[in-house]
Structures are given as C-alpha cells and as structure tokens.
Amino acid sequence: MAPVDHGHAIPLLQKIQDTYGYLPREVLLELSAETGIPAAHLFGLATFYAQFHLEEHGRHTVRVCRGTACHVRGRQIIQDAIDEELGIGPGETTEDRRYSLETVACVGTCFLAPVVMVDHDYFGKVDPNKVGEIMGGYE
Amino acid sequence: MVDSMVVTPTRIATPSDLAALQERLAAAAEGRRRVLVCSTGCLAIGAREVEAAFREEVVAAGLEDEVDVVQTGCHGLCAMAPVAVIEPNDIVYGRNRVKYIPDVISKTVMNGEVIKRFCYGRDAEMAHVQDIPFYAHQTKRVLRNVGRVDPQEIDDAIQRGVYSAAGKALTTMTPDEIVEEVKASALRGRGGGGFPAGLKWEICKQNPGTERYLICNADEGDPGAFMDRALLEGDPHSVLEGMIISAYAIEATKGFIYVRAEYPIAVRHIRKAIEEAHERGLLGDDILGSGYSLDIEVREGAGAFVCGEETAMIASLEGERGVARPKPPYPAVRGFYGEPTIINNVETFANVPLIVDEGGAAFAESGTEGSKGTKIFALAGQVQNTGLVEVPMGATIRDIVFGVGGGMPRNREFKAVQMGGPSGGCVPAAHLDLPIDYDSLKEVGAIMGSGGMIVMDNTTCIVDIARYFIAFCAEESCGVCAPCRLGTVQLEEILNRITDGRGTLEDLDKLESLGEVVKETSLCGLGQTAPNPVMSTLRHFRDEYLAHVVDKTCPAGVCKALLPVQEGKDS
Ligand SMILES: Cc1cc2nc3c(=O)[nH]c(=O)nc-3n(C[C@H](O)[C@H](O)[C@H](O)COP(=O)(O)O)c2cc1C
Ligand code: FES
Numbered sequence: 001m002a003p004v005d006h007g008h009a010i011p012l013l014q015k016i017q018d019t020y021g022y023l024p025r026e027v028l029l030e031l032s033a034e035t036g037i038p039a040a041h042l043f044g045l046a047t048f049y050a051q052f053h054l055e056e057h058g059r060h061t062v063r064v065c066r067g068t069a070c071h072v073r074g075r076q077i078i079q080d081a082i083d084e085e086l087g088i089g090p091g092e093t094t095e096d097r098r099y100s101l102e103t104v105a106c107v108g109t110c111f112l113a114p115v116v117m118v119d120h121d122y123f124g125k126v127d128p129n130k131v132g133e134i135m136g137g138y139e
Numbered sequence: 140m141v142d143s144m145v146v147t148p149t150r151i152a153t154p155s156d157l158a159a160l161q162e163r164l165a166a167a168a169e170g171r172r173r174v175l176v177c178s179t180g181c182l183a184i185g186a187r188e189v190e191a192a193f194r195e196e197v198v199a200a201g202l203e204d205e206v207d208v209v210q211t212g213c214h215g216l217c218a219m220a221p222v223a224v225i226e227p228n229d230i231v232y233g234r235n236r237v238k239y240i241p242d243v244i245s246k247t248v249m250n251g252e253v254i255k256r257f258c259y260g261r262d263a264e265m266a267h268v269q270d271i272p273f274y275a276h277q278t279k280r281v282l283r284n285v286g287r288v289d290p291q292e293i294d295d296a297i298q299r300g301v302y303s304a305a306g307k308a309l310t311t312m313t314p315d316e317i318v319e320e321v322k323a324s325a326l327r328g329r330g331g332g333g334f335p336a337g338l339k340w341e342i343c344k345q346n347p348g349t350e351r352y353l354i355c356n357a358d359e360g361d362p363g364a365f366m367d368r369a370l371l372e373g374d375p376h377s378v379l380e381g382m383i384i385s386a387y388a389i390e391a392t393k394g395f396i397y398v399r400a401e402y403p404i405a406v407r408h409i410r411k412a413i414e415e416a417h418e419r420g421l422l423g424d425d426i427l428g429s430g431y432s433l434d435i436e437v438r439e440g441a442g443a444f445v446c447g448e449e450t451a452m453i454a455s456l457e458g459e460r461g462v463a464r465p466k467p468p469y470p471a472v473r474g475f476y477g478e479p480t481i482i483n484n485v486e487t488f489a490n491v492p493l494i495v496d497e498g499g500a501a502f503a504e505s506g507t508e509g510s511k512g513t514k515i516f517a518l519a520g521q522v523q524n525t526g527l528v529e530v531p532m533g534a535t536i537r538d539i540v541f542g543v544g545g546g547m548p549r550n551r552e553f554k555a556v557q558m559g560g561p562s563g564g565c566v567p568a569a570h571l572d573l574p575i576d577y578d579s580l581k582e583v584g585a586i587m588g589s590g591g592m593i594v595m596d597n598t599t600c601i602v603d604i605a606r607y608f609i610a611f612c613a614e615e616s617c618g619v620c621a622p623c624r625l626g627t628v629q630l631e632e633i634l635n636r637i638t639d640g641r642g643t644l645e646d647l648d649k650l651e652s653l654g655e656v657v658k659e660t661s662l663c664g665l666g667q668t669a670p671n672p673v674m675s676t677l678r679h680f681r682d683e684y685l686a687h688v689v690d691k692t693c694p695a696g697v698c699k700a701l702l703p704v705q706e707g708k709d710s
Binding site: 071 | 180182361363403439440443458461527593615
C-alpha cells in the first residue's frame with residue numbers, strides 16, 4: 001500500500017473496528033507500517049474519540065441516552081434497570097462478551113424519551129419492565 | 140414509490156429533461172392512494188412491524204395496483220408514534236398497531252372512513268392534517284417533503300421538484316449571482332451561531348486558494364436536538380441540492396458531509412441519496428449539462444461533541460484529534476488543509492434551494508427584522524406533542540409550546556424551556572410571549588441554538604439542569620485550553636455542592652464570577668458558551684438556587700440530599 005494521508009486515518013480505524021469490534025493493537029501497528037501513519041498518531045486518535053475501543057468489546061453495544069430530554073424523563077431508572085439486568089455498569093462488558101454498556105449524550109430520539117440504542121437499533125419510551133425483553137433480542 | 144415502469148435510471152442531461160421527468164412522475168402519482176409510514180424516528184417504537192403489516196395486508200387484499208405503502212421520514216407528531224399518513228385525504232393516524240392494520244386498509248384507505256382511536260386526541264374531528272392544531276400552527280417550508288417522499292427513492296424527490304432549483308442555479312445563474320441572492324435573503328446559519336450565510340460565502344470567495352471546500356455540519360451534538368437527523372433521514376436529496384447550489388456558488392471542488400455516528404439511518408439514507416444522484420448525473424461530472432462537477436463524501440463522526448465546532452471538525456476531517464483551533468483565521472479564509480472552506484449546518488443548506496427558487500427578496504419577506512424565513516425546532520421534554528416543528532421566525536414560545544405542542548401533559552405547570560443545549564439557557568414562563576429570533580433570545584440570556592427545545596415543568600429542578608449541562612461540557616471539553624478544561628470542572632464541583640445541600644451564598648457569587656472568566660477566556664465556542672446554562676438559570680431562577688443554599692430544600696423534589704427524610708424508611 002502506498003503512503004496514505006492522515007485524512008483517511010479515522011475512516012480506516014472505523015473500518016477496523018467494524019471488522020473486529022475493537023482496535024486490536026497488532027492491527028494498528030500493521031496499519032501504521034502499511035500506510036506510513038505513525039502508530040503514536042493512530043493510538044492518539046483511538047484514545048481521543050469515544051467511539052474507539054482498544055480493549056476487546058462485546059458483540060453488541062448498548063447505549064443508554066443521558067441527553068437532556070431523557071434526563072428529565074427518568075433515564076436514571078432505565079440505567080439502573082439495565083445495569084441490573086446485565087450485571088455491569090457503563091464502560092464494562094459482560095463476561096460472555098454479549099454486551100458492552102455505554103452512555104451517550106443523545107441519539108436524536110428525544111421525542112420518545114427515555115431512549116436506549118442497541119447497535120443500530122433505537123428503542124423509545126423504554127420502561128424498566130421492557131429492559132429484559134430488549135436485552136433478550138440479541139445473541 | 141412510483142411505478143418503476145415509468146422510468147429507468149438514466150442520466151438526466153439538462154434541466155429540461157429534469158422538468159419533463161418531473162411532469163411524467165407527477166402525472167403517474169396523481170390521486171394515488173398512499174400509506175406513508177414513518178420509517179425513521181418511529182422505528183424506535185414498532186414502525187417496522189407496522190409497515191410490514193400494511194404491505195402484507197395490501198397484498199392479502201389484492202390491492203397492489205391501488206395502494207402504495209411508502210417508507211417515509213418523520214411526520215412530526217412523534218408523541219403518537221408509530222405514525223402513518225394516508226393519502227389522498229391526508230388522514231393522520233398514530234399509535235398504529237399491527238392487529239388493526241386490516242381495518243385501517245379496508246375502512247380508511249379504501250373508503251375514507253375515519254377510525255377514532257388512531258386520531259389525534261382520539262377525536263374523529265381531528266383526523267385530517269388541516270384540522271389538527273399541531274399542524275395548523277406550523278409553516279412547513281424546509282420540511283415540505285419530509286414525510287411525503289420515500290427518502291431512498293430519488294424519483295420521489297424529483298417528482299416533488301427537488302433538484303429543479305439546482306438546475307436553475309447551475310445553468311442560468313453565475314456563482315456570484317447566487318451569493319447575492321443568499322445575501323439578499325439574509326439567511327442566517329441554523330447551526331447555532333446565526334452568522335449570515337451569504338456574507339460568509341462572500342468572504343470565502345475573496346480568498347484565493349488552489350482548492351475550495353464545502354462541508355455540511357451534520358454532527359448535531361446538542362442533546363435534545365433532532366432537526367438535522369429528520370432532514371437527512373426524511374429528505375436527503377434536498378440537503379444535497381442545497382449543497383450542490385452552495386458548492387457551485389463558492390466554486391468548491393469537493394464536498395463533505397460530517398454525520399455523527401449515532402445516526403445510522405441518516406448515514407444510510409444520505410449515502411443512498413448520493414449514489415442515486417450520481418447515477419442520474421445530479422452529482423459527479425458536468426451536473427445537468429452545466430459544466431460544473433462536484434463529488435460529496437460522507438464522513439462519520441467518532442463520538443466527540445466538540446467535533447461539531449467548525450475548526451475541530453476540520454481537524455477531524457484531516458485525520459487529527461478533534462481539537463479546536465484558534466480563530467481567526469476563520470475556515471472561510473483558511474480551513475480544510477489550509478484552503479478556504481465553507482461549513483454550514485444541514486438546515487442552512489436545506490434553505491438554499493428555496494432562496495434560488497423564489498429569490499432572496501421574497502425569502503426575506505417572512506420572519507422578523509433580523510431573522511428571516513422559518514426555523515425547525517425539536518420539541519421534547521414535558522410537553523404533549525413531542526416532535527418536529529417548523530414555524531416562521533418571530534413565532535412566540537407560547538405558540539410553539541402551547542399552540543403546536545399542545546401544552547403540558549396532565550395539566551402540569553410550565554416552568555421553563557431550555558433552548559440551545561449546552562450553549563443555551565432556560566427561558567422562564569415570564570417570557571412565553573417572546574417572539575423567537577436570534578436577537579430577542581440573546582437579550583433574555585438564552586440563544587436560538589440549533590433548535591432543540593426541552594420543556595420543563597415543576598418536577599424538573601433547575602439547579603440540577605445547570606449541573607447536568609456543566610457536567611456535560613466538562614466531559615466533552617477537548618482539553619486544549621485551561622479555562623474550559625479546569626473552569627467547567629470547578630463550576631461542576633460548586634453545583635455538586637449546592638445540590639448536595641452543602642452550598643453557601645458565596646458559591647452563587649463564585650458561579651457568576653467564574654462563569655464570566657470561562658466565557659471570556661476560552662479558546663472555542665464550547666468553553667465560551669458552557670457557562671450559559673448556569674448564568675441564565677441564576678438570572679431567572681435565583682429563588683430556586685436560594686432554596687437549595689439557604690433553606691436546604693429542593694422545591695422540585697429532585698435533589699436527593701435535600702428531600703425531607705420520610706418516616707419509617709431507611710435513609
Ligand atoms: C462546541 C460546539 C459544538 C457545535 N456543534 C454543532 C453541531 O452539532 N452542528 C452545527 O451545525 N453546528 C455546530 N456548532 C457550530 C459550528 O461551529 C458552526 O458555527 C456551524 O456549523 C456553522 O454553520 P451555520 O452557519 O450554517 O450554522 C458547534 C459549535 C460549538 C462551539
Ligand atoms: S435526549 Fe435522549 S435521545 Fe435525545
């Protein structure tokens with residue numbers, strides 16, 4: 001591969017994360033060798049942007065919205081219910097690697113607050129009783 | 140969707156080919172029965188199943204030739220999700236359930252009979268768009284196609300007239316003439332800052348560069364905002380058309396759309412739209428025979444709020460960490476890779492075809508002295524009709540919250556509306572009759588912002604909200620400048636003290652003086668505006684702060700440390 005300009009670094013990292021679910025160290029080093037983008041730069045990006053993970057991640061990502069609309073419509077209760085259902089807190093991954101849990105600052109579905117996203121799916125008007133059903137929907 | 144026999148995807152060579160195609164498509168669509176199912180925002184609450192049920196039922200009833208089931212963008216009345224609009228009579232049904240779909244098809248779609256339970260307010264008198272107060276108080280201009288077209292079918296867009304303004308601009312106007320029209324329209328940027336778009340373009344054009352770039356800011360980071368999401372998902376071709384015209388006006392060689400990663404549907408729709416526009420010759424080389432060529436690339440954000448700020452966005456597009464750069468130089472002078480670059484918001488671009496179409500002067504007839512045209516708002520929080528709203532500039536907050544929004548649920552008491560997200564402020568009940576424009580809102584310590592409006596009632600604690608926003612900014616600060624990095628954390632600590640019941644009167648003074656410092660000395664807009672939610676609430680809700688600090692009570696009953704200890708309960 002010819003040297004690649006920095007401008008493509010983020011889309012390349014996104015592609016790697018799509019493939020592996022996270023950014024494996026060896027793959028980043030390989031990318032650096034192939035593109036000529038310094039490894040330090042790639043790791044700098046990976047730590048700056050919230051989207052990237054350097055640790056192995058769950059097969060599915062649960063994002064609980066902590067946006068304003070969800071905040072005023074009781075998102076904490078949902079967060080607690082999900083923490084309990086999965087037995088982990090935000091930033092953690094379940095032991096079976098099925099789910100990683102994150103919070104997010106609004107997913108633009110404020111009209112149906114409180115909102116949870118699993119991977120690319122949105123769930124609106126979530127109440128604690130629905131949490132089990134939603135979490136049962138992904139393998 | 141229009142019958143695919145009518146056209147095959149061939150290149151549209153000239154504006155008159157486009158007009159002829161539009162005419163053919165419009166004739167074929169005339170009087171069709173269509174079920175327009177929101178397949179964007181409503182997906183969060185079962186729209187996929189509802190849409191599938193409509194399709195199955197149409198087949199089961201043998202009505203494929205008579206009824207089209209169309210996946211559309213948002214109908215606005217999101218509180219009633221999942222929503223469908225039934226043409227030709229424009230009947231609006233919400234709370235759709237799979238098991239009732241056969242009834243809806245046989246009664247309403249085929250016979251125009253209204254079923255009360257799906258209507259607004261469960262009132263059969265409010266079945267049609269024109270009878271529902273939510274719509275009657277709006278002026279849909281920028282949103283005119285959202286909910287009416289299948290966003291993944293370019294023919295739907297063409298049939299509604301999208302790309303005709305691009306044809307006019309690229310083949311009958313010079314770039315400078317377009318800049319003049321946009322200046323005459325007095326269009327101000329819809330992303331929050333409100334800078335006049337035409338003026339910015341003119342500045343850009345005065346700067347020589349080997350390349351010029353156009354960037355569409357679709358990062359929509361303010362919590363509580365979903366206007367840009369709705370436009371990209373529901374009418375991506377109008378956004379593209381606006382970008383094509385704007386790119387031609389500034390003589391740009393390349394365009395980018397920077398979309399946040401939390402918007403997967405928007406990313407999918409805009410990518411599809413770009414692909415279809417290329418196939419038809421509406422993007423790429425020699426657009427509509429004008430000799431002008433443009434490519435637009437989609438870039439997904441990577442989860443950093445500060446990347447919505449224009450210089451941080453440029454850094455991110457260049458493959459750097461998304462940290463702000465000092466201004467000046469402004470991007471219009473030195474932007475992407477040091478070349479003159481225009482960044483505008485999604486909604487700003489979506490206004491541009493209207494200006495080309497009707498002329499800048501006509502556009503400037505609506506709105507207020509300093510703010511022209513319409514504004515889209517995202518209505519959320521404690522209000523009946525949460526949803527997507529477009530009103531003329533100068534409408535009052537009361538018009539929006541009570542007229543369009545239907546007021547408070549369960550007759551609760553209106554307390555404030557938060558506008559402008561983390562850079563904005565809370566507007567109290569005393570200012571409900573304030574006509575909304577960029578300048579009037581500034582006078583009361585809020586900002587227009589990008590359009591998020593979160594309605595709060597007496598169950599929301601204002602101090603908690605101030606703390607919430609400061610915590611948000613502290614977390615999202617890119618860390619490059621000290622006032623923002625450290626100041627927001629200090630403000631957060633003080634607010635934590637107050638909500639924990641350990642606040643003092645001096646803390647209120649400290650909030651004010653520290654807030655001033657952060658505002659005055661931060662490098663970019665994030666820090667410069669981060670204290671706004673604190674300052675505006677101190678100004679309008681000082682009593683509530685005093686209750687926390689002096690009486691050690693939280694009137695809204697939110698701050699746990701300040702709740703009365705209940706008998707017979709632990710802790
Ligand atoms: C912290 C911060 C975040 C911002 N986020 C956004 C955003 O999400 N979307 C947006 O259009 N503008 C955002 N802006 C404003 C942009 O910097 C810029 O002014 C805007 O994109 C210009 O477009 P407009 O003139 O069409 O509004 C943000 C500004 C700041 C300081
Ligand atoms: S605040 Fe939760 S989706 Fe916007």
